[in-house]
Amino acid sequence: xxxxxxxxxxxxxxxxxxxxxxxxxxxxxxxxxxxxxxxxxxxxxxxxxxxxxxxxxxxxxxxxxxxxxxxxxxxxxxxxxxxxxxxxxxxxxxxxxxxxxxxxxxxxxxxxxxxxxxxxxxxxxxxxxxxxxxxxxxxxxxxxxxxxxxxxxxxxxxxxxxxxxxxxxxxxxxxxxxxxxxxxxxxxxxxxxxxxxxxxxxxxxxxxxxxxxxxxxxxxxxxxxxxxxxxxxxxxxxxxxxxxxxxxxxxxxxxxxxxxxxxxxxxxxxxxxxxxxxxxxxxxxxxx
Amino acid sequence: xxxxxxxxxxxxxxxxxxxxxxxxxxxxxxxxxxxxxxxxxxxxxxxxxxxxxxxxxxxxxxxxxxxxxxxxxxxxxxxxxxxxxxxxxxxxxxxxxxxxxxxxxxxxxxxxxxxxxxxxxxxxxxxxxxxxxxxxxxxxxxxxxxxxxxxxxxxxxxxxxxxxxxxxxxxxxxxxxxxxxxxxxxxxxxxxxxxxxxxxxxxxxxxxxxxxxxxxxxxxxxxxxxxxxxxxxxxxxxxxxxxx
Ligand SMILES: Nc1ncnc2c1ncn2[C@@H]1O[C@H](COP(=O)(O)OP(=O)(O)O)[C@@H](O)[C@H]1O
Ligand SMILES: [Mg+2]
Numbered sequence: 001x002x003x004x005x006x007x008x009x010x011x012x013x014x015x016x017x018x019x020x021x022x023x024x025x026x027x028x029x030x031x032x033x034x035x036x037x038x039x040x041x042x043x044x045x046x047x048x049x050x051x052x053x054x055x056x057x058x059x060x061x062x063x064x065x066x067x068x069x070x071x072x073x074x075x076x077x078x079x080x081x082x083x084x085x086x087x088x089x090x091x092x093x094x095x096x097x098x099x100x101x102x103x104x105x106x107x108x109x110x111x112x113x114x115x116x117x118x119x120x121x122x123x124x125x126x127x128x129x130x131x132x133x134x135x136x137x138x139x140x141x142x143x144x145x146x147x148x149x150x151x152x153x154x155x156x157x158x159x160x161x162x163x164x165x166x167x168x169x170x171x172x173x174x175x176x177x178x179x180x181x182x183x184x185x186x187x188x189x190x191x192x193x194x195x196x197x198x199x200x201x202x203x204x205x206x207x208x209x210x211x212x213x214x215x216x217x218x219x220x221x222x223x224x225x226x227x228x229x230x231x232x233x234x235x236x237x238x239x240x241x242x243x244x245x246x247x248x249x250x251x252x253x254x255x256x257x258x259x260x261x262x263x264x265x266x267x268x269x270x271x272x273x274x275x276x277x278x279x280x281x282x283x284x285x286x287x288x
Numbered sequence: 289x290x291x292x293x294x295x296x297x298x299x300x301x302x303x304x305x306x307x308x309x310x311x312x313x314x315x316x317x318x319x320x321x322x323x324x325x326x327x328x329x330x331x332x333x334x335x336x337x338x339x340x341x342x343x344x345x346x347x348x349x350x351x352x353x354x355x356x357x358x359x360x361x362x363x364x365x366x367x368x369x370x371x372x373x374x375x376x377x378x379x380x381x382x383x384x385x386x387x388x389x390x391x392x393x394x395x396x397x398x399x400x401x402x403x404x405x406x407x408x409x410x411x412x413x414x415x416x417x418x419x420x421x422x423x424x425x426x427x428x429x430x431x432x433x434x435x436x437x438x439x440x441x442x443x444x445x446x447x448x449x450x451x452x453x454x455x456x457x458x459x460x461x462x463x464x465x466x467x468x469x470x471x472x473x474x475x476x477x478x479x480x481x482x483x484x485x486x487x488x489x490x491x492x493x494x495x496x497x498x499x500x501x502x503x504x505x506x507x508x509x510x511x512x513x514x515x516x517x518x519x520x521x522x523x524x525x526x527x528x529x530x531x532x
């Protein structure tokens with residue numbers, strides 16, 4: 001196999017890593033800052049994907065579909081936070097795991113009820129359906145580059161909000177001393193619901209833009225959840241930087257695993273996690 | 289203006305019959321406490337007598353099980369902490385509560401908000417004028433500061449909320465004499481600025497010097513209340529409750 005083949009795998013791995021980063025960053029924030037384990041986080045990836053698929057089907061345009069799906073996904077996220085998650089903030093991890101596992105079952109069942117067991121796909125929009133030649137015979141699809149570019153922009157935006165804005169300062173302060181934040185006159189519950197909604201919005205958005213490269217199927221949220229949990233643990237719970245590095249490691253190694261060692265593909269990410277945890281038991285980075 | 293008159297006469301805090309518990313242990317036994325605008329009040333008592341618990345009860349961090357807390361005349365006994373302090377109260381806790389993962393600049397800026405009447409007397413540069421040491425260390429992280437600098441940072445952060453009342457819990461504890469002196473001179477500046485304070489401190493001499501009124505608490509009960517001249521004239525009282 002020639003070099004350009006590896007290059008394509010690498011680009012695919014990076015692009016998958018970017019998507020994982022969008023999903024895992026929300027998960028790590030909610031876990032690290034609010035101390036809430038949200039197993040239903042992956043369901044929002046699925047919800048985003050199906051909403052985009054459904055709306056694209058209606059309006060015939062992926063971009064329009066995504067544009068309309070975003071507010072819907074945020075509304076669903078806010079409703080879930082208000083009606084369910086808010087009740088288990090202080091109840092400990094067992095309550096959170098039980099509640100959010102129940103949410104997974106509900107969302108999976110709703111998915112089957114609304115869209116059935118078949119897998120679906122959406123075409124790459126014409127505007128981005130081209131390819132870029134890498135060598136004489138190898139090409140790389142523009143849409144995958146587009147995904148990476150969008151994720152980079154969102155990543156920079158997220159970094160800016162967390163590092164440079166007052167909201168971000170308060171979120172980071174809340175991660176280290178929640179009581180003191182309240183004693184300064186800040187509504188920590190509202191801060192938490194903003195973090196939660198932002199987190200699920202990112203996961204849903206990742207599902208939306210992935211629709212043309214990743215088919216839709218029942219249980220797709222569960223797969224992404226497990227792999228995102230691996231990313232969060234590798235990167236260090238609560239660390240955005242860690243989520244990024246972890247997502248890249250897992251994204252690239254799982255794509256290479258699938259093509260080079262197909263028999264071992266499903267084991268590779270866990271082997272990677274085990275290796276990193278032996279080296280750094282608390283993950284690569286500290287919480288924000 | 290009538291609103292001004294009512295504002296000046298209504299106490300900032302009026303607590304009646306507070307009973308506070310930690311689990312089953314009954315700590316405060318019917319605390320009554322009134323703080324007026326601009327007043328500097330000391331809260332004196334030996335270790336473990338309930339000074340910190342009293343401050344925490346006033347702002348709902350450890351809500352009383354019985355009794356009422358009125359802030360600016362409004363009953364806020366069951367309100368959330370952030371709602372209570374938004375009435376113009378800032379808390380400087382015993383453990384300082386610095387955010388270690390935020391820079392000095394961020395520790396201050398994150399707290400910034402207008403006071404209860406929209407006043408903004410304490411913008412960042414004003415606070416930094418009061419604490420030149422913090423101005424030199426704006427980019428340091430909270431956990432890179434010395435104890436004295438951390439104490440300045442908590443007081444500075446309290447001022448960033450433009451409060452009418454600051455609760456100061458052991459602000460000079462564990463500091464070298466020179467640093468204590470500079471914290472006390474800051475407290476005097478705060479007093480001069482017309483901000484009310486409730487001060488808990490072991491440096492009774494300086495405390496009596498600065499306080500308009502003194503409250504002594506013993507096992508969760510207020511056992512004495514009076515101005516400093518009166519208290520100094522009764523040394524046996526201080527001897528009995530504070531051992532000085
Ligand atoms: N979190 C807590 N849990 C249980 N008991 C506590 C707690 N905090 C303080 N106490 C007890 O409450 C009493 C009053 O404490 P505190 O208000 O901190 O006293 P002070 O500030 O006057 O030293 C003490 O007997 C102390 O042991
Ligand atoms: Mg104390």
